[in-house]
Amino acid sequence: MVVNAYLLIDNKFMENQTYTAKAAEILDAAERHMRAGGYDAVSFRDLADEVGIKSSSVHYHFPQKPDLGEAVVRRYTDTVLGALGAPDDAGEDAYARIERLCAVYRTALSQDGLICLCCVLGAETRDLPDQVASAVNQFFERVLAWTGTALKNATGQGGTPAQILASLQGGMILAMATKQPALFDETVTGILERLAG
Amino acid sequence: MVVNAYLLIDNKFMENQTYTAKAAEILDAAERHMRAGGYDAVSFRDLADEVGIKSSSVHYHFPQKPDLGEAVVRRYTDTVLGALGAPDDAGEDAYARIERLCAVYRTALSQDGLICLCCVLGAETRDLPDQVASAVNQFFERVLAWTGTALKNATGQGGTPAQILASLQGGMILAMATKQPALFDETVTGILERLAG
């Protein structure tokens, strides 16, 4: 079985990498572990057990660990940007768009109980294989670009894309580390209040 | 050689854990690795090599890895709170205090090229040994409390302690992951602008 997905990004269609069902299962498990404990929290044997194959078979799908890491980050990036949708829809104002950005992050936190993948990996960027660090970098560049476009013609003093994204990422860490999800909501409230002006 | 340190916290003197010079060296190396790549980026052998002893000798100073992790976090917490100083000095206003908070974070980033320890560990809280996760939690509780006190009688709409801390933590991740230190400065600018009103 093959899963295909298309996402509209930067005014052109980008075809997602196509994965077999088993490869997608592996990516799911790997993403879960990475979002919980970082890049080193993923082991081929654990993944193999979770998806019901042997670790050598995981190497068939993803030859080296950096390949797996990069694939997880790229798929995650496409998923997030897909969930964000168009940043320049005519029928929306900046407030509605940023509200959606916050909601996407909020959902990830409350639904999975896990924080943003690139928040975890971004924090350990210095020790990541170049392949993976580069993919994480691209995640942020793309989400920053999305936010920049979304803010066009914003009325209030909403802040810059970096300021908004930083609040979201930091809010997640605070919520996770203190076990107080309300602290994330508090940062979202701040973002939206400033945007409303 | 023995290093002693006293810090004024929560209106009472708290004596720092006392470490021999070698134990302090180990903690230095461990902190560096953790801030670069997280808890798993620390290995007893690497630490031993760096401080010029054998890995079994590291176990003499810190029996188990969680003991080492907890010690690193506690010492880091005391250092940061020591650098922050009193949050209720009469001769200062809220702006000056929060400016100092931002400067402490900024210095860590530019001086060591490493982000906040509890930013990295906080992101992987879910997979940390309880001992370590608890120490990280206490770091945030204490810095949040410091910020709350520092903001007393603030004039502008500076935001809550959680909003300010989230911006700082997230700004660090953004700066590190995109290799653009300016993005951290941008978040600091936002924090201080809002505080100035």
Added chain:
DNA sequence: GTCTATAATTTGATAGAC
């Protein structure tokens, strides 16, 4: 406090059969 020696486990990775 530091060492040697070693155990026990985990991990990333490969060769080759089916």
Added chain:
DNA sequence: GTCTATCAAATTATAGAC
């Protein structure tokens, strides 16, 4: 695509000598 078998390396940890 998945398996068995295996390897080399790394890791946490302990026992006991100096």
